[in-house]
Amino acid sequence: MSTTMPASGRPDARSTHASGAAYPGYRTLWRWHFYAGLFVMPFLIVLAITGTIYCFQPQIEPLLYPHRLVVAPQATPRLPADALLARAQASLPPGAQAIRAHIEANPARSAEFVFALPHGNAPATKESVYVNPYNGDLLGTLDVDRRFMQVDRMLHRKLLIGKPGELLMELAACWTLVMIGTGVALWWPRRSVSPNATLRAALLPRFGAKGRPFWKSLHAAIGFWLAAGALAFVLSGLPWTGSWGKQFKALATRVSLGAPRGAWGGGLPLQSTLPGAGHAAQGEHGEHAGHDMASMPGMVMDDLPLPNVPWAVGAVPVPQSPEAAAQSADDSPAPTPARWTLDQVVAQxxxxxxxxxxxxxxxxxxxxxxTVSYFPPDPKRERTVYIDQYSGKVLKDIRYADYGAVSQVISYGTSLHMGRYFGLANQLICTAISLGLAALAVTGFVMWWLRRPARALAAPARERAAPPMRSWKAGLVVLGIVFPLMGATMLGVWLLDKIAFGRRETLSSS
Structure with a gap:
């Protein structure tokens, strides 16, 4: 947020006063707002576009893949799930392993099964196979990782460049908090600085203005109206990030603010046990030895081939049975036990x-x-269910009421963030916020372009006698502690500002 720069390159005193640049601390806030916007701007545009597209996934995907996803409803009963799975399996080369089934009762939707296709020493690829649920005809396949919505989702989360992109997007979200805070402070009308400054006048753009004053008023008005929604967007998205979000999820689970310990133990073994296998060793408190996942270190629910897993259960170890695995590796011959069928799981x-x-x-x-994952728009209906593959026993049924307080709040935030909670209205609100953030990036760039001097970054000039601004500094320190990755970059920006730009600042106006 800044004022007009005359052609001479010197600030206009009248415009400076009218904008409120005269109050102590204005330029310091503007400088941090500038740096935050400079970094966040390109990522905001990517997040806005990809997020808007992903919000409308239920409407877009049937239009993209109508011959695979959509079927004509029929009066005849649907074929059993196991029969459909067998048809899908038969269409693939030998060695393909079924890893997931999507269960859909919508009479106009096809049956979908996901398989892992081995490729020698290369990592296996995942392929979705679509089958007509009424006659078993093969409708087609899709590469899971190249599916349009999956590409859009990975662009939204990782910029399609893996971990570095994931960290960049996390940093962009954190720096958006700085941008929002400094932007609102800069926008706030102050009568002590400008007698004509009123809250009502600040809420609407100055449509009669031209040039940079118009873009500045438009930028400020959009920023104010979006501030609360943007803040909610950032805070609801951060728990899903790959660095801070992953650590926060693990911490919340450990201290019973995510998924309480009682939701996972309950005296029941969380694994399938081969018929005839002996009882697993008991811990000192009677808990099953397999509960700590010692046989599968590092494997958690987020690692399963599931498209969506409730946040509360993502960091929980995947159930396994070390004893059952040991028996299956025994050299002594043993009859193959009967396996619980997919149809029986669906009936359960x-x-x-x-x-x-x-x-x-x-x-x-x-x-x-x-492992059944039910991730509906209403968080209170979320379910994660484990079923023994031999006996069909429900080992655990985890519901929203089992979540800790933090996870319950995050579940609602996630549903709202994705535009799922209250249907089309939620999608439209998310779209307005997303595209509004993109508009902030565009208007901010236009403002910078209109006042930039030649061959210079055009950062706002530093104040000669800046006030202590202890509250703002304390806020930045807190942000840096809560989000360590952001704290490191804030320190880097501060050092760069002091060393690189401190001695060759460009005189700019407010």
């Missing part, structure tokens, strides 16, 4: 009140379990 979920719109991660080993 229907009895539990979950009819449609969920995914089942299929057991990948003799000690694995069926």
């Amino acid at each position: 979920m229907a009895a539990l009140g979950v009819q449609s719109g969920y995914d089942i991660a299929l057991p990948a080993s003799a000690s694995g379990v069926y």
